[in-house]
Amino acid sequence: MSSAPPQTPIVDIHTHIYPPSYISLLKSRDEIPYIRQFPPAKEHRLVILPAEDTPSTSRGRPIGAEYYDIAEKIAFMDNHSITTSVISLANPWLDWLPPSTALQTALEINTEINDLCTLYPSRLYFFGTLPLSAPPQSILESITHLKTLPHCRGIILGTTGLGSGLDDPSLLPIFHALANAKLPIFLHPHYGLPTSVFGPRGNDYGHVLPLALGFPMETTIAVTRMILSSVFSLVPTLQVLLAHSGGTLPFLAGRIESCILHDAHLKSEGKLQDINGGQRKTIWEILKTNIWLDAVVYGDVGVKGAVGASGIDRVMFGTDAPFFPPLDEEEEVEGEGGKKWLSVSMNMDAIRSACGAGSEEEKAVLGRNAIRLFGLDLPASASTSDHVDSHVRERGSDGAGERDSNLAP
Amino acid sequence: MSSAPPQTPIVDIHTHIYPPSYISLLKSRDEIPYIRQFPPAKEHRLVILPAEDTPSTSRGRPIGAEYYDIAEKIAFMDNHSITTSVISLANPWLDWLPPSTALQTALEINTEINDLCTLYPSRLYFFGTLPLSAPPQSILESITHLKTLPHCRGIILGTTGLGSGLDDPSLLPIFHALANAKLPIFLHPHYGLPTSVFGPRGNDYGHVLPLALGFPMETTIAVTRMILSSVFSLVPTLQVLLAHSGGTLPFLAGRIESCILHDAHLKSEGKLQDINGGQRKTIWEILKTNIWLDAVVYGDVGVKGAVGASGIDRVMFGTDAPFFPPLDEEEEVEGEGGKKWLSVSMNMDAIRSACGAGSEEEKAVLGRNAIRLFGLDLPASASTSDHVDSHVRERGSDGAGERDSNLAP
Numbered sequence: 001m002s003s004a005p006p007q008t009p010i011v012d013i014h015t016h017i018y019p020p021s022y023i024s025l026l027k028s029r030d031e032i033p034y035i036r037q038f039p040p041a042k043e044h045r046l047v048i049l050p051a052e053d054t055p056s057t058s059r060g061r062p063i064g065a066e067y068y069d070i071a072e073k074i075a076f077m078d079n080h081s082i083t084t085s086v087i088s089l090a091n092p093w094l095d096w097l098p099p100s101t102a103l104q105t106a107l108e109i110n111t112e113i114n115d116l117c118t119l120y121p122s123r124l125y126f127f128g129t130l131p132l133s134a135p136p137q138s139i140l141e142s143i144t145h146l147k148t149l150p151h152c153r154g155i156i157l158g159t160t161g162l163g164s165g166l167d168d169p170s171l172l173p174i175f176h177a178l179a180n181a182k183l184p185i186f187l188h189p190h191y192g193l194p195t196s197v198f199g200p201r202g203n204d205y206g207h208v209l210p211l212a213l214g215f216p217m218e219t220t221i222a223v224t225r226m227i228l229s230s231v232f233s234l235v236p237t238l239q240v241l242l243a244h245s246g247g248t249l250p251f252l253a254g255r256i257e258s259c260i261l262h263d264a265h266l267k268s269e270g271k272l273q274d275i276n277g278g279q280r281k282t283i284w285e286i287l288k289t290n291i292w293l294d295a296v297v298y299g300d301v302g303v304k305g306a307v308g309a310s311g312i313d314r315v316m317f318g319t320d321a322p323f324f325p326p327l328d329e330e331e332e333v334e335g336e337g338g339k340k341w342l343s344v345s346m347n348m349d350a351i352r353s354a355c356g357a358g359s360e361e362e363k364a365v366l367g368r369n370a371i372r373l374f375g376l377d378l379p380a381s382a383s384t385s386d387h388v389d390s391h392v393r394e395r396g397s398d399g400a401g402e403r404d405s406n407l408a409p
Numbered sequence: 410m411s412s413a414p415p416q417t418p419i420v421d422i423h424t425h426i427y428p429p430s431y432i433s434l435l436k437s438r439d440e441i442p443y444i445r446q447f448p449p450a451k452e453h454r455l456v457i458l459p460a461e462d463t464p465s466t467s468r469g470r471p472i473g474a475e476y477y478d479i480a481e482k483i484a485f486m487d488n489h490s491i492t493t494s495v496i497s498l499a500n501p502w503l504d505w506l507p508p509s510t511a512l513q514t515a516l517e518i519n520t521e522i523n524d525l526c527t528l529y530p531s532r533l534y535f536f537g538t539l540p541l542s543a544p545p546q547s548i549l550e551s552i553t554h555l556k557t558l559p560h561c562r563g564i565i566l567g568t569t570g571l572g573s574g575l576d577d578p579s580l581l582p583i584f585h586a587l588a589n590a591k592l593p594i595f596l597h598p599h600y601g602l603p604t605s606v607f608g609p610r611g612n613d614y615g616h617v618l619p620l621a622l623g624f625p626m627e628t629t630i631a632v633t634r635m636i637l638s639s640v641f642s643l644v645p646t647l648q649v650l651l652a653h654s655g656g657t658l659p660f661l662a663g664r665i666e667s668c669i670l671h672d673a674h675l676k677s678e679g680k681l682q683d684i685n686g687g688q689r690k691t692i693w694e695i696l697k698t699n700i701w702l703d704a705v706v707y708g709d710v711g712v713k714g715a716v717g718a719s720g721i722d723r724v725m726f727g728t729d730a731p732f733f734p735p736l737d738e739e740e741e742v743e744g745e746g747g748k749k750w751l752s753v754s755m756n757m758d759a760i761r762s763a764c765g766a767g768s769e770e771e772k773a774v775l776g777r778n779a780i781r782l783f784g785l786d787l788p789a790s791a792s793t794s795d796h797v798d799s800h801v802r803e804r805g806s807d808g809a810g811e812r813d814s815n816l817a818p
Binding site: 164165167168193194196197198199200201204205206207208209211212213216217218220221224225228229244245248250251252253254255256257258259260261262263264265266267284297298299300301302304305308309324325326327342343346350 | 573574576577602603605606607608609610613614615616617618620621622625626629630633634637638653654657659660661662663664665666667668669670671672673674675676693706707708709710711713714717718733734735736751752755759
């Protein structure tokens with residue numbers, strides 16, 4: 001039903017893992033994030049959010065091998081005809097580490113994930129993770145380390161930054177270092193919105209309100225704060241891949257732009273001009289020069305919005321696995337090659353419906369954009385005629401590859 | 410630049426006014442919402458939000474005649490080639506009235522606005538306002554009263570309902586009464602999100618974050634709570650017009666639907682079936698049968714998303730006037746018939762770009778949908794050939810007109 005023809009490379013740029021050493025760390029803790037058994041149940045459960053850390057034996061979620069076993073990731077990819085994945089540490093990343101051990105832990109976890117990628121040549125790449133609680137110099141050192149890891153293709157980042165958001169001027173040296181290293185940021189939500197905004201009956205609706213609304217709204221607020229603080233004028237080559245098709249940024253871009261143009265305070269402060277002088281970079285320009293979007297939006301209205309906002313060459317397939325597994329076997333969707341996860345089929349169907357089945361646009365979103373933008377090699381089994389793309393440069397001598405010139409206009 | 414050909418009726422379904430008696434009420438108060446002078450300045454200022462009630466002489470916004478003088482509304486309409494407007498009381502409506510006086514105030518203000526409409530036959534209709542702080546029986550009485558007012562075409566409603574949101578079961582009798590009276594709800598934000606979510610530098614960005622993000626997110630959360638509490642199964646003929654193109658609902662609809670389908674709690678509670686038995690009404694069905702959207706989204710990505718979600722026959726032009734005035738004359742846009750507000754031109758341009766200049770789709774969104782869905786008569790000066798529409802029924806004997814059969818499937 002949803003699987004693309006086998007000759008089309010499919011690249012999943014939004015797929016998570018907790019590598020074994022991170023699992024060990026979580027098992028050693030007794031406050032969130034942590035992993036624990038709740039007797040008499042024998043299963044281990046992962047608790048990462050304050051709202052789910054309730055006195056219940058069913059708090060959080062059961063954590064099976066699909067969360068930490070790289071062989072399970074490969075099996076999931078095979079089952080869904082995914083050629084290559086760019087894996088990333090799942091939230092809440094390393095934000096909670098003690099400053100004294102954060103750098104060492106980051107170096108170890110990034111090395112460990114790179115080693116996992118080495119096991120499956122050309123099938124796995126990864127986004128690294130920064131030790132944000134460490135001193136600034138240590139964060140920069142971790143970026144230098146990531147440049148030496150051949151499978152690294154960017155970093156995953158939450159919305160809190162150093163503790164007060166991504167519009168924090170203290171982050172600018174880090175953004176500069178990432179831009180210079182040609183490492184895009186994969187901006188991903190974790191904290192959502194305060195529970196109060198979902199009202200007194202929020203618990204009646206399971207996790208729908210925080211997951212469906214809180215997560216994308218968190219992402220939208222974070223990137224809008226980056227835009228308003230002129231990050232994309234101060235670091236013009238910074239590239240940010242936004243989770244969940246930008247949260248709601250494509251849809252709200254017009255309203256944000258209008259609110260800026262009608263704001264008396266911004267005008268009186270001279271902020272309707274660019275911080276470097278000259279014309280202000282509009283949201284629409286930023287969307288087309290600094291933003292990439294995944295296509296994890298579960299509907300063709302969303303995919304069309306993402307493509308309309310950032311362009312057909314900047315939107316990329318993702319799964320969000322191992323999150324959103326089928327509730328049970330009934331929820332799996334029968335297709336070519338066996339049963340698929342409903343969540344994956346929804347996203348593949350949305351791309352097909354928005355782009356046209358078998359179209360060049362569909363192929364771009366399913367895989368070609370990721371191959372070009374992240375400079376990926378494909379496994380030999382994937383069609384070579386399909387993945388050759390003039391935008392992919394030769395792999396550089398540093399082993400980290402060279403990405404699309406979009407990274408360094 | 411933005412004005413449509415004069416023969417195309419343009420109907421503004423999102424445009425506000427504070428009628429003179431409401432202004433008097435606000436002037437009599439010393440806590441929000443209130444209107445006051447802050448000497449030495451002579452101007453009156455309107456303060457409606459906690460965040461803007463700061464110890465400053467520039468708190469809130471200056472309130473000129475465009476906020477309360479109906480002649481100014483007509484002049485604005487003439488200047489922008491708007492044939493007919495459906496005016497509504499601006500936020501925060503009547504939520505704050507003492508329970509003992511709320512009904513009487515609502516009856517008076519609704520009568521007053523209806524009388525304003527009488528002054529300009531076929532050019533003005535209105536959305537009434539409910540006395541939400543009054544006892545339930547009084548709220549129902551106000552709905553009965555609205556049915557007697559010939560220019561009433563629905564009611565405007567905030568997101569708090571009776572104090573705990575629109576998923577409150579106590580609202581169901583009111584929703585039933587509105588559906589039976591064929592009075593759609595115009596759902597409009599006011600409270601936004603808690604200031605904390607915008608971070609420590611939010612004040613640096615003027616009103617952009619609360620207005621551009623807080624407002625549409627508030628609307629999205631409110632309507633999603635209605636959906637999750639099965640309002641549209643329990644009151645299947647209820648029609649809700651969502652401000653600002655649904656906040657972000659069209660873009661997030663796919664993610665909301667996916668989160669519902671993947672929620673173990675909802676499944677275990679039997680909530681993946683419809684509350685009446687049978688198949689659950691999906692968000693996409695609700696969008697196409699219970700939701701109307703304005704086109705106040707300031708960009709073609711948003712208009713296309715609104716049309717994609719609810720259909721070309723359910724999206725309607727609006728201005729949000731008198732909010733978002735030009736910052737000064739430089740911001741006005743030169744066009745046929747003189748200078749236009751930039752905010753209006755942005756929305757007209759977005760519709761034109763999304764639908765195609767001069768297309769039937771553009772005409773539908775600019776005016777025909779509103780004429781049909783709200784059963785509007787057009788002024789004699791508007792082209793009669795253009796506004797005749799088989800969906801408009803003859804005006805009923807109660808004087809309130811009959812609307813599209815969508816209202817009573």
